Amino acid sequence: MSGAKVDIKVVLLGKAYAGKTSLVERYIHNRFSGDTVPYQNVITIGAAFGAKTVSVDNKNVIIGIWDTAGSERYEAMSRIYYRGAKAAIICYDLSDRSSFDRARFWIGELQKHEEGCQIHLCGTKYDLIAENPELRKIEERETAALAQDVRGKVYETSSKSGKDVALIFTNIASDYLKSLKNTEVEDNKEYMVPLRDASNKRFVCSGCKI
Amino acid sequence: MATDHREAEQPVNTSDSDFQEDVEFVETNCVPGKCNSAVFDTTDELDDLTLNLANGVIQNHRGTITSLIRKRAKRSNTLKDEEADQDLANSIASEEANSIEQSELSSELSEDENVKNGLEDLSLQDTESVPEESPSVTLIPSSSETDYVNSLEWKQQKKHIFILSESGKPIYSRHGSEDKLVTVMGVMQALVSFVQDDKDNLRSIVAGDHTFVFMNRDHLTFVGVTRGRESTQQMLLQLTYMYNQVISVLTHSTLVRTFKQHRNFDLRRPLSGAEKFFDNLLNLMDVEPGLLLTSVRCLPLDSSVRDIVSQTIVQHAKVKDLVFALIIAQNQLVALVRMKRYYLHPMDLHLIINLINASESFKAAESWTPICLPKFDATGFLQAYVSYLDEECQSCLLLLSVDIEAFYTLSECRAKIKERLDRYNALTAIGNSLQRHSYSVQQCSIGDLRHFLYKARSTAQYTSPELGPPYNTPEQQDRLFGLYHFLHDKVHSVSRPLKLLYHVGKYETLLGWVTQGFELYAVFGPLVTKNVAIHAVNKLLRWIKREEDRLFILSSVTF
Ligand SMILES: Nc1nc2c(ncn2[C@@H]2O[C@H](COP(=O)(O)OP(=O)(O)OP(=O)(O)O)[C@@H](O)[C@H]2O)c(=O)[nH]1
Ligand SMILES: [Mg+2]
Numbered sequence: 144m145s146g147a148k149v150d151i152k153v154v155l156l157g158k159a160y161a162g163k164t165s166l167v168e169r170y171i172h173n174r175f176s177g178d179t180v181p182y183q184n185v186i187t188i189g190a191a192f193g194a195k196t197v198s199v200d201n202k203n204v205i206i207g208i209w210d211t212a213g214s215e216r217y218e219a220m221s222r223i224y225y226r227g228a229k230a231a232i233i234c235y236d237l238s239d240r241s242s243f244d245r246a247r248f249w250i251g252e253l254q255k256h257e258e259g260c261q262i263h264l265c266g267t268k269y270d271l272i273a274e275n276p277e278l279r280k281i282e283e284r285e286t287a288a289l290a291q292d293v294r295g296k297v298y299e300t301s302s303k304s305g306k307d308v309a310l311i312f313t314n315i316a317s318d319y320l321k322s323l324k325n326t327e328v329e330d331n332k333e334y335m336v337p338l339r340d341a342s343n344k345r346f347v348c349s350g351c352k353i
Numbered sequence: 354m355a356t357d358h359r360e361a362e363q364p365v366n367t368s369d370s371d372f373q374e375d376v377e378f379v380e381t382n383c384v385p386g387k388c389n390s391a392v393f394d395t396t397d398e399l400d401d402l403t404l405n406l407a408n409g410v411i412q413n414h415r416g417t418i419t420s421l422i423r424k425r426a427k428r429s430n431t432l433k434d435e436e437a438d439q440d441l442a443n444s445i446a447s448e449e450a451n452s453i454e455q456s457e458l459s460s461e462l463s464e465d466e467n468v469k470n471g472l473e474d475l476s477l478q479d480t481e482s483v484p485e486e487s488p489s490v491t492l493i494p495s496s497s498e499t500d501y502v503n504s505l506e507w508k509q510q511k512k513h514i515f516i517l518s519e520s521g522k523p524i525y526s527r528h529g530s531e532d533k534l535v536t537v538m539g540v541m542q543a544l545v546s547f548v549q550d551d552k553d554n555l556r557s558i559v560a561g562d563h564t565f566v567f568m569n570r571d572h573l574t575f576v577g578v579t580r581g582r583e584s585t586q587q588m589l590l591q592l593t594y595m596y597n598q599v600i601s602v603l604t605h606s607t608l609v610r611t612f613k614q615h616r617n618f619d620l621r622r623p624l625s626g627a628e629k630f631f632d633n634l635l636n637l638m639d640v641e642p643g644l645l646l647t648s649v650r651c652l653p654l655d656s657s658v659r660d661i662v663s664q665t666i667v668q669h670a671k672v673k674d675l676v677f678a679l680i681i682a683q684n685q686l687v688a689l690v691r692m693k694r695y696y697l698h699p700m701d702l703h704l705i706i707n708l709i710n711a712s713e714s715f716k717a718a719e720s721w722t723p724i725c726l727p728k729f730d731a732t733g734f735l736q737a738y739v740s741y742l743d744e745e746c747q748s749c750l751l752l753l754s755v756d757i758e759a760f761y762t763l764s765e766c767r768a769k770i771k772e773r774l775d776r777y778n779a780l781t782a783i784g785n786s787l788q789r790h791s792y793s794v795q796q797c798s799i800g801d802l803r804h805f806l807y808k809a810r811s812t813a814q815y816t817s818p819e820l821g822p823p824y825n826t827p828e829q830q831d832r833l834f835g836l837y838h839f840l841h842d843k844v845h846s847v848s849r850p851l852k853l854l855y856h857v858g859k860y861e862t863l864l865g866w867v868t869q870g871f872e873l874y875a876v877f878g879p880l881v882t883k884n885v886a887i888h889a890v891n892k893l894l895r896w897i898k899r900e901e902d903r904l905f906i907l908s909s910v911t912f
Contacts (some may be wrong), residue, residue, distance in 0.1 A: 159626055168717065183629045184713040189722020189737075191714065192760065210718070214626030216602065220723060223757055 149194055149207030151319050153312070154225040154260075156253075157234035158245035159186070159213030162267035165302035166234065167210045170312055171195050175302050187212035190224050197316045204316040213245075222256060230261040230315045237266040237299065240280040250293055261318060262295030263311055269301040384870035385897035386809025386816070386905040392689070393813040394696035394728060398590060398647045415605070417695070418733035421755045425674055502529040502537075513578040514595060514635055517542055519612065524573070524620045525628070527635055531621070541576050545569065557585045568592040571605065572612035573620075582835035584842040587645065591638055594700070597727045598634050601704045602627045605731035633711035637703070639834070641684060645841060646808045646872065648815040649699045652685035653791055656902040658782045662774065663688040663910040669769040671912055674756040676735060678912075681709055682748045682783055686906070693911045698728035699813045708737075709749050715739045716746040719767070721760045724753070738763040742771050743780050747787055794818040797896045799889050803861065805875040806837060807897055809905060816897065816904040833876065840865040840874045855883050864890060 155163040164187050169175055171193050176185070190211040196203050209224045211217065225231060233249050235242040246264065253260050264286055272279045283299070290297040296314060300307045501507055507529055515534070516525040521542035523531040531538075545567055548555040558565040566588035568575040575592040577583075583591070599608065603623055611618050638644045654662075666678045667690055677697055680687040684706050691697060708724065709715060723734035738752040738760060750770065752763045774780050794802055797818070804824060808815040824833045836858070843854050844865045854865040862877040864886045875890055901907065 164714070164717070180713060185717070186626050186629065186712070187714050187720075188708070188712055188739075189720055191718035191720045192764070193718045212626065212722075216623045216626070217723075220757070 148205055150205045151230065151315065152207050152209065152228045153230045153232065153315055154209045154211060154228040155232045155234060156211055156221070156225065156249040157213055157265075158236070158239075158242040159215075160239075161213060161234040161236045161242050161245075162302055163187070163210050163213065163232075163234045164191070166232070166265070166267065166300065166308060167191075167193060167208055169302040169305055169308045171208070173305075175305075177303060186214070189217060195312070197312055199313060199316045199320055202320060204319060206312055206316060221252070225253065225257055225260065228257065228260050229319060230263060231257075232263045232265050232311055234265045234267050235281065236268055237272050237281055238268060238278040243281045243285075247289075250289075254293070261315070262290075262293045263315070264290050264293075264295055264297040265311060266297075266299040267302065269299045269306055270303045272299075273301075383891070383894045383898055384809070384811075384868070385807070385894060385901045386812055386814060386907070387870055388809070388812045388905075388907045388909075390909050391696060391811075392906055392909045393649060393702075394698035395811065395813040396698065396728075397810075398593065398700055415730055415732040417730035418735065418755055419730075421674070421676065425755060428673070499533050502533045511579065511581050512583075512635075512639075513576075514592070514631075515541065515574075515576040515578075516595065516599070516631075517574050517576070518618070518620060519572045519574065520617050522617065522619060524624065525631055527632065541567075542574060545574055557588075564588065566592065568596070570596050571608050572616075573599065573608075582838040582842075584838070586845065586847065587838055587842060590645070590647075591635075594634060594638065594644060594703070595631065597700060597704060598630055598707070599624070600727040600731050601708075601725045602630070604725045604733060605727065606733070629711045630707060634704075634707045637684075637707055637710065640830070641703075642806050642817060642834070642837060643699070643815060644703055645838070646806065646815050647699050648808045648813045649702055650685050650816065651814055651904060651906050652682050652687045652783065652786055653789075653816075653900075653903050654687065654782065654786050656907075658779055659688055659906065661777050661779050662783075663690050665770055665773045665777070665779070666690045667910060667912060669773060670752060670763070670766040672752075672754070672759065672762055672766060674759065675752055675754045675763075675912065677751070677753040679705070679751050680742070680748055680783075681706055681751065683787055684710060687748065687783055688910070689906065690910045690912060695729075698726075701726035701728045705737075705751060709739070709751075715749065716741055719764055726753075736760075738767070740764075740767050742767075742774065743784070745784070748780060748783050791817075791819045793821055795821075797893055799892050799896070801878040801881050801885070802889055802893065803876045803878065804833060805873065805893065807874075807893075808872040810869070810871055812905060812907065814905050836861070836863060836876060837874055839863075841872075844872070855886060862886060866890060 155167065157163055160182065164185060165175060165177075187210060190209050192207065192209055194205055194207045196205050198204075209228070211221060211224050231249070231253055233246045235246040250262060253262060266281060266286060286297045296311075298307050298311055300311070302308060510528045512527070514525070514527040515523070515531075515538060517523055517538045519542075521539050523534050523538045525531055526534050526538075544558075545555050549569075554569065555567045557567065562580045564579055564583075564585065566577045566579075566585050568577075568589055573596070575595055577588040577592050579588060603611075607623075608620075611620070611623075641650075643650050662680060666680075666688060670678050670690070676692045676695055678690045679697075679702075686702065689697065704726065705724070714720065719738070719740040722737050722739065724737045725731065725734050729735070735753045735755060736757050736759065738750075738754070740750055742748045742750050750767055752766065754763065771780075794804055804818060804820065806815055806817045820830055820833070824830050840854060840856070840863050843856075844851050844867045850867075851865070852867055854863070856863040856865075858879070861879055862881045864873075864875045864877065866873045866875075873890060873894070875886070875893065877886055877889070881889070897904065
């Protein structure tokens with residue numbers, strides 16, 4: 144899938160092992176490999192790009208998804224992946240406290256460099272918590288408060304069961320369609336024009352400052 | 354320090370004396386795979402090693418990427434003053450980015466390293482204030498990991514590889530978790546520093562049937578311990594690959610700057626997530642002769658098919674700033690297209706193959722990742738677009754660029770390339786070749802020849818048949834590989850290099866032959882006489898010559 148056909152750019156950020164790739168795999172291919180493949184073998188190198196068409200209100204939206212590597216050495220070049228993103232899914236492992244600290248770091252980065260990017264907080268591996276509530280290291284009220292702070296949404300997902308995975312992307316798509324309508328009203332432009340504009344911007348990336 | 358020549362086995366009748374006079378018997382004008390225009394960067398690492406270690410200087414290739422980026426900047430300036438902030442992208446591949454990355458690394462380190470690492474590794478806490486102190490050896494937690502590194506099984510591993518920092522901090526161990534090896538690594542670093550105090554370098558130690566080989570580079574100490582057939586020189590080559598792997602992940606600039614700023618830096622942090630590459634590289638070195646020969650293995654393919662593949666790449670990936678485009682299938686090179694004046698070194702190609710080989714993640718989606726190729730330019734990153742071309746994930750396309758923004762463009766190139774290759778049935782042809790498993794030694798129809806390695810020196814490529822009986826078990830393959838190490842060492846011996854070596858062993862007869870144009874290592878049945886062997890390799894050379902179009906890439910394709 145070439146990037147030029149994509150309507151929205153979405154980026155996944157978060158600590159290594161947080162479950163970003165699993166989330167994308169569940170969403171795009173509806174599969175979950177879990178323990179059948181050792182994590183070391185599927186650890187993301189750099190970043191991976193995938194795309195999926197989602198239908199909202201009978202309209203098709205193509206979402207381009209950047210699944211970034213959580214390994215710290217890639218941090219210096221993370222900007223090329225989130226630059227121009229309309230939405231960011233910030234993942235943390237509900238059973239790993241340190242992954243939440245890392246999530247805060249990414250929120251900071253986005254607020255500094257990518258103001259227009261809608262933040263979606265995503266607590267992963269809900270199935271583990273459901274099975275054993277003692278594993279939970281991040282409380283819901285904590286994430287809710289943070290989400291309110293950054294005017295973002297918050298989810299608790301499981302790539303194993305599929306819980307709420309598609310919901311994030313559907314929300315992103317409908318947010319996008321809403322924003323299109325708004326610009327339509329404001330600028331009194333045709334529907335297609337802002338769409339093309341929006342897709343062009345991603346590659347030229349004008350207006351980004353170092 | 355001691356160098357050690359081990360025999361291939363108890364020799365029944367060894368005659369590894371100089372057979373230089375025999376060279377007259379053989380025709381040396383037949384050099385299969387010879388090529389006048391360079392395909393690869395053919396500098397021989399083993400020569401380099403010998404030379405550089407003798408001089409005490411290790412050269413690092415640098416500046417290539419910076420000059421490519423400058424060219425790019427100039428071009429975009431003359432075209433139009435486009436997005437000024439594109440420089441952000443460019444700079445990431447260049448030196449400046451390394452300093453950004455570096456400052457982030459070190460500033461973060463000061464914040465939470467103490468908190469985080471302090472819990473795991475108490476020895477780190479006081480090193481800051483007492484930098485000269487070697488690591489604390491008091492901390493030996495008990496767990497199954499600890500039991501493992503104290504077990505007989507651990508001690509009996511055939512080959513150990515360790516990486517430690519100058520201050521003795523464990524960075525990597527092939528077997529067993531490195532943080533359980535604080536004691537062992539402390540001793541190693543103590544040995545190294547002890548010799549260095551006398552302005553000397555510890556090169557190797559022979560203890561019983563183990564050889565310890567040491568290599569110091571850029572604040573890192575690499576230690577190899579083997580009870581296999583590898584010579585000191587060959588172990589050094591393996592350690593060099595490990596060093597190159599470190600550089601490939603971090604770049605040379607970052608590595609040096611990191612330790613300059615923070616002598617006790619824990620390199621495991623920036624290397625985390627890359628452990629797999631070290632493990633896999635070492636496994637590759639145990640089975641893939643191309644690393645020993647610093648040469649490339651091409652997938653046997655009709656030259657017409659290979660031409661279609663490379664011409665398709667030339668036509669559909671004609672993108673500015675693209676330095677290398679290549680297709681790899683099962684560790685073999687299918688095609689390579691390069692920017693004019695820029696060459697890929699086989700050692701760098703092995704790192705690329707290792708990247709693909711070690712990671713399943715490229716099979717799931719198109720990827721975009723930085724990679725440093727130390728022979729090409731140790732100071733900066735290239736950006737690699739990586740994607741498989743077929744459903745079965747056999748043929749992997751890599752597009753290496755200096756333009757960090759090029760992903761979508763390259764993704765479109767990939768779509769076009771795939772479409773064309775499908776249409777010309779080239780992917781099927783590649784698949785068929787993979788299924789046929791190279792070729793069997795019987796196809797050369799040379800009686801008593803069991804296996805061989807042939808390296809064309811001018812093209813830095815090699816060929817060898819698949820491993821058939823008796824080398825069809827891992828133990829026998831291991832033994833065969835040992836024989837090749839023995840032969841390779843004899844003909845490359847620093848003190849007494851041989852041109853031709855005929856060696857009668859217990860189970861097989863070996864012939865090693867090195868000329869200006871090639872290196873040939875042949876393994877025969879045990880009863881083959883010298884004359885028969887020499888006759889046979891001549892016949893073999895003619896066979897390879899007939900097949901050379903299929904086995905080698907003989908002409909270099911550029912954008
Ligand atoms: N039980 C359970 N395990 C999960 C879930 N999501 C991910 N995992 C496991 O967590 C580990 C890490 O998942 P990945 O998706 O590879 O993590 P990542 O964030 O992509 O990691 P990096 O690529 O290193 O950044 C894997 O072993 C997954 O099987 C989940 O919802 N439930
Ligand atoms: Mg991942």
